[in-house]
Amino acid sequence: MGKIYRKLTVILFLCLLIYIKIQNETRQHFVEDQKRFYQRFSLNFPPKTSQSLEQWRHASTSCPLELLDDVASRWKPMVKLNPNRFLLPILKNGPNNQLSGLRDSIYISIRLNRTIVLPRFFKHRTDDAKEGTVYPRHRIDLQRLQKLIHYVTMDEFRNKSGGTIDAIFRVRPVSKPRYLYYERLTGINITDERSHLMKSVQLYPREELMADKRTLSIGSSRNELLDYYGSEKKYALFAQPFGNLKFSR
Incomplete structure (x- = not known):
């Protein structure tokens, strides 16, 4: 034993x-x-x-993702944009279409020399918990984006603009209920007390370019973009872009 x-x-x-x-x-x-x-x-x-x-x-x-909130202050972007003019995209449809709309918005912000505002992202309409928004860092790599261009958050944009906008860049006709939706989504004043578009907000492009067109198809050259969206206004909202840019092969 x-x-x-x-x-x-x-x-x-x-x-x-x-x-x-x-x-x-x-x-x-x-x-x-x-x-x-x-x-x-x-x-x-x-x-x-x-x-x-x-x-x-x-x-x-x-969670390490929490440390990405201040990533905009950590990197020097490759492309310097005007820090006093902004482009706020309102995205639409499902996640892939939202990313496509953001891509077009980034391209236009570079061409028009405007600082991009991080937009709201949404879940797919088939998601059981589709209500509410998705944090941008859960959809895009903020570190890589900041290495390309400088951006501001929605809160920073509201503080700089005083909670309002002075221009709307359209890719299709926009109805009054849609303006109210943009207000609820962003917390930014767009309409007056009668729910009409505020008189201080300028619509782009000019009406003759919008006539008889359900959705715009715009060339990617800077001259054509300036023809549609050339503006001295500082705080522009880009209304639901998706597949509107034509890139030559």
């Missing part, structure tokens, strides 16, 4: 050593992952001050 106990003791001891080794390796992998994560977001690792220590502790229990 004594030999059996000694063998069991040795086996248990070896199992304990293996367990300790696995724990140490797991802990080391965790530390390495944390190190790479913090280097990515330019945080101190290992923590050197009480503030960085608190940041380090917070990272182990928080």
Whole structure:
């Protein structure tokens, strides 16, 4: 019996050593992952001050996406745009169409030299929880976007514009109920007390370019875009673009 106990003791001891080794390796992998994560977001690792220590502790229990909220202040964009003129897209349809509309909006913002406003995104109409909006960082890589162009958030746009707009860029005729929808969506004043479009808001393009056209099809050249949307107005809303730009092959 004594030999059996000694063998069991040795086996248990070896199992304990293996367990300790696995724990140490797991802990080391965790530390390495944390190190790479913090280097990515330019945080101190290992923590050197009480503030960085608190940041380090917070990272182990928080979602890394939360740190992307202030990504607009971290990168110098490739394309510099006018910081005093803005383009606020209102997207439409499902997720893929919304991304297509954002792509066109970014292109036009570059051509017209306007800072893009991060728009609202929506779930697909077949989603059971389709009510409400989707955070932009859940649809696009904000870090990559900021490396391309500078953008502002919806809140920043409202603060800069005083909660209003002075131009609407149309791709199709826009009805009065649609203006009210834009107001509810953005929290920006577009209509007056009688639910009519405010007189200070200018519509683009001019009416002769909209005549008898259900949906515009616009060339991608800067001259043509200026013909449709050339404006000195600062705060422009881009009303539900999707598939309106024609790109030459």
